[in-house]
Each structure stands twice: as structure tokens, then as C-alpha cells.
Amino acid sequence: MMTKENKPDGGLIGWAFNHLDLIFSILRWIKPTVVFKGKAFVTRFDDVTEVLDRDWVFQVPYAEKMSKVTNGSDFFLGMQDTEQYTRDVSNMRLAARREDISEIVTPFVNNTCMDILAASSGKMDVVQELTRVVPTRLLGRYFGTPGWNEAEFTDAATSMFEYLFYPDNPEVEEKALVAAEKTRNYLDQTIADRKLNRIQCDDVLERCLKLQDADMPGMRDLDIRNNFIGLIIGAIPTTSKSAAITLNHLFNHPELLVKAQQAARVDDDAAMVQYVQESLRLNPFAAGIQRICAEDYVVAKGTMRTTKIPKGTVVLAATQSAMMDWRKVDKPSEFRLDRPDYIYMHFGYGLHTCFGQYINLSQIPAIVKSVLKQKGLRRISEMNSAGPFPVSLGIEFDI
Numbered sequence: 001m002m003t004k005e006n007k008p009d010g011g012l013i014g015w016a017f018n019h020l021d022l023i024f025s026i027l028r029w030i031k032p033t034v035v036f037k038g039k040a041f042v043t044r045f046d047d048v049t050e051v052l053d054r055d056w057v058f059q060v061p062y063a064e065k066m067s068k069v070t071n072g073s074d075f076f077l078g079m080q081d082t083e084q085y086t087r088d089v090s091n092m093r094l095a096a097r098r099e100d101i102s103e104i105v106t107p108f109v110n111n112t113c114m115d116i117l118a119a120s121s122g123k124m125d126v127v128q129e130l131t132r133v134v135p136t137r138l139l140g141r142y143f144g145t146p147g148w149n150e151a152e153f154t155d156a157a158t159s160m161f162e163y164l165f166y167p168d169n170p171e172v173e174e175k176a177l178v179a180a181e182k183t184r185n186y187l188d189q190t191i192a193d194r195k196l197n198r199i200q201c202d203d204v205l206e207r208c209l210k211l212q213d214a215d216m217p218g219m220r221d222l223d224i225r226n227n228f229i230g231l232i233i234g235a236i237p238t239t240s241k242s243a244a245i246t247l248n249h250l251f252n253h254p255e256l257l258v259k260a261q262q263a264a265r266v267d268d269d270a271a272m273v274q275y276v277q278e279s280l281r282l283n284p285f286a287a288g289i290q291r292i293c294a295e296d297y298v299v300a301k302g303t304m305r306t307t308k309i310p311k312g313t314v315v316l317a318a319t320q321s322a323m324m325d326w327r328k329v330d331k332p333s334e335f336r337l338d339r340p341d342y343i344y345m346h347f348g349y350g351l352h353t354c355f356g357q358y359i360n361l362s363q364i365p366a367i368v369k370s371v372l373k374q375k376g377l378r379r380i381s382e383m384n385s386a387g388p389f390p391v392s393l394g395i396e397f398d399i
């Protein structure tokens with residue numbers, strides 16, 4: 001993944017990373033798919049969806065790193081569309097059900113945010129004290145894996161995410177592999193403890209063990225551990241960053257902030273979702289999604305922009321650019337609350353669309369709403385990032 005926050009410093013490349021929007025808008029006009037030195041950048045909406053739809057041609061590149069994180073196995077985001085992929089996703093969909101969102105996730109997130117804000121002194125670092133904490137606590141309640149220590153567990157997920165989805169960096173790798181070992185040991189212990197003491201607690205771990213009781217293939221202890229590692233990595237840093245980005249965008253636009261606060265105070269949850277979607281579209285989580293081209297392929301065949309992508313090319317399906325393509329998104333620079341869902345690709349597109357997409361559309365707006373509800377809300381320090389993830393954003397409110 002490529003983001004403004006992990007840009008190389010200085011020089012032309014540094015400048016380019018700081019001006020991705022401009023570069024993508026020029027490319028969408030003059031050369032919508034660029035192939036250069038073994039890499040390809042796909043920038044138009046239709047072409048980005050074409051790439052992400054052809055999952056056997058444009059394959060996920062994560063298996064090797066997933067194998068290091070899981071210690072020799074894989075997790076379904078690292079797999080192509082194989083029997084094992086379908087088995088593992090299906091099992092986890094049985095254990096983490098859509099109806100849990102209204103029954104478990106939304107009430108838990110609302111209550112957790114309320115408790116944290118009520119206990120605060122009216123001055124807080126919203127990243128350290130809220131956006132990082134809530135998704136981790138949700139994993140505790142909903143998955144049955146609170147972690148060995150809340151902050152360390154959150155850091156572990158964050159460093160494994162950085163290792164898996166950002167360019168190679170030996171320091172990041174070293175830290176992530178230590179975190180991975182600790183997380184594997186923690187999960188082994190948690191699964192073993194639960195099996196000794198099966199409680200009447202309805203969480204994802206308990207449901208996985210019920211599937212194991214029924215001899216469901218793909219539900220051995222090791223399989224459960226692999227699934228949980230991937231889900232933990234996917235759930236924490238992404239949610240925290242998305243909530244922080246949204247709040248920061250609103251603070252940068254006081255007229256939007258006022259309207260969003262009004263919507264929050266009347267619990268207009270549909271509007272909250274749109275505030276999140278638009279804030280992330282204009283300040284994307286990442287520039288795009290990486291794939292490896294497994295065979296020679298011609299993108300946008302039959303059009304003036306048709307381009308051949310050779311086998312072996314590393315492809316960036318630039319979702320950031322697609323969501324700014326006026327051919328599909330009316331007046332893309334405007335912040336609008338009435339855009340259709342299908343223009344948003346924050347949670348990916350095609351086979352590997354985010355497993356947590358419906359959780360996200362509950363959890364992220366709920367975190368944002370809880371902050372916006374505070375009276376006299378003001379930002380007291382800018383959002384800061386370490387690597388790709390926000391680490392601080394100071395706020396104050398009346399108590």
C-alpha cells in the first residue's frame with residue numbers, strides 16, 4: 001500500500017507522493033493505465049474495477065508474508081479463489097454473522113465510546129484513548145480475544161499490518177515477526193483455555209469451537225488461530241485510522257463540522273455513514289490495492305485507452321483515483337452526502353472485499369458520532385502519524 005504518510009522524503013518521488021491527487025487526475029486524462037519498469041498504475045474507475053474483478057489474472061500478493069506471520073500457514077486474504085479460500089471465508093461468516101452488527105457490535109461500540117468519553121477529563125488524545133481502544137475492546141467482547149495487554153495487542157496488530165501491506169522494510173519486519181509470535185502464542189493459549197472452560201458466552205471463538213465440535217473441516221485449533229490472526233490484523237489499525245481521518249477532515253472544515261455535529265446529536269446514523277465515506281474518499285486510507293499480474297492481460301480492451309499489462313507486473317489498482325473519476329463520481333472534489341454506495345471502494349472491491357465492511361460502517365461512524373456529540377468540541381492539536389498510522393489528535397470539550 002502506498003499512502004502520503006509512508007512517502008519517501010524529498011526529491012521528485014517525495015513530491016509525487018505529496019501530490020498523488022494531481023498526478024492521478026493527469027493520468028486519468030492522458031494515460032489512464034501506465035506501465036513502467038515492471039509496475040502498473042491503473043487510475044480510471046472502470047479499469048480499477050476490471051482489475052479487481054479478474055482475481056485469477058490480478059492475484060493477491062500477500063501469501064509469502066502471511067506465511068511468516070502465521071508461521072507456515074496462510075490466511076484467506078493471502079489466498080487466490082481456491083477451495084480453501086471458500087472454506088475459510090464461509091466458516092468465518094458462520095461464526096461472525098451479519099445480524100451480530102445490530103445485536104452486538106453497534107450497542108457495544110456505542111456503550112464503549114460513551115463510557116470512555118464520560119470518564120475523560122474533557123481533554124483527550126482521541127487516537128490513543130478512543131480510536132485505537134474501541135476496535136480492540138470490540139475484539140475482546142465479540143471475538144473473545146481481548147489481548148494479553150490492550151495497548152500491546154493494538155501495537156502488535158498495527159505492526160503486522162504495516163509489514164503485510166506496505167513496502168518491505170527490515171525494521172518493520174523484525175518488529176512485526178516478534179508481534180506475530182506473541183500473537184500466535186496468545187491465541188494458542190486463549191483457545192486452549194476456552195476449551196478447558198467452555199463458557200456460555202456467545203462470541204466468535206465459542207462459535208468456532210462449536211463448528212469444531214461438529215467436525216467442520218477448517219476448524220482445527222490451528223485453523224482458528226490463522227483466521228483470528230488475519231481478522232485481528234485487519235480490524236484494529238484500519239478502524240482507528242479511518243475514524244481519526246474522518247474527525248480530522250471535519251475539524252479542517254468547520255462548516256462541515258457544525259452540520260455533522262447536528263446530525264450526531266439527533267443520532268442520524270445514515271448521515272454519519274456518509275460523513276465517514278466522503279471524508280475517507282477525500283483523504284483515503286491508502287492510494288490503492290496491490291496485485292500481481294499472473295498472465296499478459298489487456299485492460300480496457302476495445303477503448304482508446306487500451307493497455308497491455310505483461311505477466312509479472314506489480315499492479316496498483318488506484319482506488320483513491322477511481323473515487324475521484326468524474327466519469328462515475330459527479331463533481332468529485334465536492335463533499336456530498338448523497339452519493340450512491342457503489343462509488344466507494346475504501347473496503348476494496350471484488351473477491352477480496354473487506355470481511356469487516358458491514359462492521360466498519362457501524363463501528364467507524366459510531367466512534368465519530370460519539371466525539372461529535374460532545375459540547376464545545378474543539379481540536380487542540382493536529383493529527384500526527386507515525387509511519388502509515390495516526391498516533392495523536394488532541395481534542396477538548398465541555399464536561
Ligand code: HEM
Pocket residue numbers: 060076077078089230231232234235236238239242285289290346347348349351352353354355356357359360
Ligand atoms: C472489523 C474491522 C475489519 C476486519 C475484521 C477486516 C478484515 C478484512 C479481511 C479478512 C479482508 C480480506 C477479505 C477476503 O480475502 O475476502 C479484508 C480486506 C480488506 N479490508 Fe478490511 N477489515 C476491517 C476493517 C477495514 C477497514 C476499516 C478498512 C479501510 C478503511 C479495510 C480495508 C480493506 C481493504 C481495502 C481490503 C481489500 C484488500 C485486498 O483486496 O487486497 N478493512 N479486510
